[in-house]
Amino acid sequence: MSDIQRVLTPNLTVAFEQHGPSNGDAVILLHGFPYSPRAYDEVAPALAAKGYRVIVPYLRGYGPTRFNHPETLRSGQQAALAQDLRELMDTLGIEQATLCGYDWGGRAACIVAALFPERVRGLVTGDGYNVQDIANSTRPLDPETEHRYWYQYYFHTPRGVAGLTENRQAFCELLWRLWSPTWARNAERYPLSAPAFDNPDFVDVVIHSYRHRFMYAAGDPALQWMEDALIRQPPISVPTISLCGADDGVGPAPEEDEDAHHFTGFYERRVLACVGHNIPEEAPQQTLKALLDLLQH
Template sequence: MSEQQVETKLLTVNVHLTGPVDGPTVLLLHGWPDDATAWTNVAAHLNEAGFRTVTPDLRGFGRTRFRSADTPRTGNSGILAHDAVDLMDAMGIGTFMVAGHDWGSNAAEAMAVGWPERVTHMAMLSTPSRLGGMPTPAFPQCQRQWYHWF
């Protein structure tokens, strides 16, 4: 495994890179309150199958840092999607697959909708039930998932 810091417009992103450099790329986006290490076992299986994995610590987590004090501190899935696309741009990766867990799945969905020419495949795990046209859950569950609306 290689760990490196990648500069984007807004962040210095801590990224875990594994697998063959020339393999198809899979971007793995963690959930809350995890970090990139949540994907370690999954990445190993993908690497064995010939895939390269790019697993960043999302903004506010792990060793990823904001480059400016003026950058909003937010977990908005649209902003996380922009962060991920900026990361792939900075790494020179044009097309890729993306898998997301929890709020990482929200960002994966936003990437697939916003950049369909870049995202070739998408997987969403532990996705909040409000996505994909599913009905809003009962109020007690909404209380537990309050952060998904931000």
């Protein structure tokens, strides 16, 4: 783990860890919910050792990252995550980067790759095309999938807000165990990420994220232009490798790749045996290989 640095962007003071030389080609590694930069503990140093500049930020609502203004909407919508990534790159002077992300971080990476491909050299995405199809979000899914999404419906209620507020550590630990059911290191690794959920904005950002995606909460008006662009489910043209956990407890990899049509450039899907939702932390070597395959492509 490297020292935490901070940078002021238009909306956030973003906390991040940096590895490797500052003049190396940039790689940005993005965590999801409920995870932290600790997911990349075995990936970032290995990339840095090969001369890459590796940035691992805390997303909005996590760790030491803070909103700059109290009146700013504590939005967790997909456009906010993507805008945060763009603004972080702009502030750090990174014209182009290779992106890696899963869950929320994968959503930010996919959106930037889709809408601003000139900023992205390559993309490693957890579970394929992570852009939410919000316009169709009210259509029911098969019962097993709906059952795995129980926590999202819980967050739609006042009881869910209270539950996450009062029991955030136990709640997030439960999600780790449910989503990575065959990983032997949950109990060992969870305490390393748990402090990141004590952020004062964590609950507000999480609740807004899960309500917005089902159209139960309004988004940030300043980001409506991006949400409008995402309604069209824009394709991703940059070189991409999708990593999917075969044992993912929230979204197990289907036998047939249902996302391939969203990618118009080089694209490869790799299903990882005995890996759950927390892909880079459970499968650091496969994650590293995917990144290096793109970087050296």
